[in-house]
Amino acid sequence: MSEPDFTRGTLEGDIAPSPITFYRLQCDSEGCLRSYIAQGEVLDVPTRSFGGIGVFCIPEMGRFYRHVLVQKRYPHHGAVAFGHVGKALFELFKLLGVKDIAYNQPANLPYPTENPWA
Numbered sequence: 001m002s003e004p005d006f007t008r009g010t011l012e013g014d015i016a017p018s019p020i021t022f023y024r025l026q027c028d029s030e031g032c033l034r035s036y037i038a039q040g041e042v043l044d045v046p047t048r049s050f051g052g053i054g055v056f057c058i059p060e061m062g063r064f065y066r067h068v069l070v071q072k073r074y075p076h077h078g079a080v081a082f083g084h085v086g087k088a089l090f091e092l093f094k095l096l097g098v099k100d101i102a103y104n105q106p107a108n109l110p111y112p113t114e115n116p117w118a
Contacts, residue, residue, distance in 0.1 A: 015054030017044040021085045022058060024078040025093060035093050036068050036078075038104040039086045056080075064104040067111035072102065 020042055025035040040058035047053045058064065068074070081089070086103070093101050110116055 011052035012050065013052065014045075014047050015042050015052060017042050018082050019084045020056065021081040021083065021089065022056065022078050023081065023086075023089055024074060025096075025098070026074075032100075033093075033096060033098045034072070034100040034102075035089075035098050036064075036072075036074065036102040037086045037089050037093075038064055039084050040104075058104055060104050060107060063107075063111065063114065064102075067114055068102040068104075071113060072100075 018041065019039070021037060021039050023035065023037045025033065028034055038058045038061070040056055040061075042054040043057050045055040047055065090101060090103075105111060
C-alpha cells in the first residue's frame, strides 16, 4: 500500500500566461517604508518542474536587479499581483508615506547610480 499522493495545501503546475506586477513593500532597519514596483508578464513557457512556478519577463530586469534589488539590499522574495496594477500600487504607497518607490526604468531613463557611458 502506498502513501496518498496529495500536496498538503501547495499548488502544483505552471502559472498561466498573464500580465503581472512584481512588488515589495517593507520597512528598513531605521523604520522607514520603502518599496519597488515592476510590471511584466508570465510567459507561456512549460517549466517541466514542480510546485506553482512560471517564467516571468520584466522589461529591463537586468538593470532593475542591479540598481534596485541589489544596491538597495532587498531580500530575494517579492509579491506578485496578477495584472498590471503598478499605477494603483504607486498611488497607494504614496498615500502610506513611502518616500522611496523604485520601479523598472525604461532603457532611455538611467538610474541615479547608473554609468551613462556603460
